[in-house]
Amino acid sequence: MNHYNKRNFILTQSVGFTLAKARNLVTAEIDAALKEHDITSQQMGILLSLQRAMASTPFELSTLLGIDTGLMTRVLDKLEDKGLLARSRSGEDRRIVNLNLTEKGSRLAEQIPEIVPPVLNARLTHFSREEFTEFLRLLNKFIASE
Template identity: 65%
Template sequence: MPLPTLEKDVDHYTPESFTLTESVGFAINKARNLLVAELDASLKDLDITTQQMGILLSMRGGVTQTPFELSKLLGIDTGLMTRMLDKLEAKGLLQRARSLEDRRVVNLTLTREGEKVAQELPHIVPVVLNGRLRKFNRSEFKEFLRLLNKFLED
């Protein structure tokens, strides 16, 4: 008896079976919009958006130091990244400085105020995420995260 094979090359959608509201893209986009709206509301007192939060947390954690690194990590095009950095700089939350080694490179650092805002985020964001994930038990949460990461793989 032959061993079962994995269906690696199966098409999950066809032109005949595809409907917008039943697509994974629709569900992911709707979930993203819902989460962004809830996060934006919770960040209102800090005067930042969810996308700006991602920049501050990435910089605070030492994950990124340049606009290019931020763009790549957060999946934001460089034009939008520049506009978001302009806003954060105007709010006094970050500073830009040209690299001494390579003048083409711009290094980013959080200001004292930026550090203060970034320190508040771990007290705000988990409340929103936990609220959205309240119907998941631990194993469902782990599986959900595993599947999302699998979906994001190239």
């Protein structure tokens, strides 16, 4: 089913525009909450992904977080410069770079679940439990159709 055509397409009322605006809003609010820890929401995603063993290489992180490999390299450089992660070559395949949180990175990753949920909950204040559940269901349905 086509929901848009050349007659009814209005940029500011499109799904893409609305999703981008919502993402930008949440990202700015999370970035503000993380500012005192000198990381961004994008960097937070990397730290939590490594902490929770969801990924261990730049490629896996790129795939998981939807970040292109060039940008991923630059973000990893920043995190390494901040002393939050370390890179090491795989002993089995030198082409593979493994990523590990440093002690400082692990401590920071442990703090994130105390910082970010209040930001998200403030944005979701006017959602009932049922609306929240449906919202997540619909977003997951939307991204599953890739």
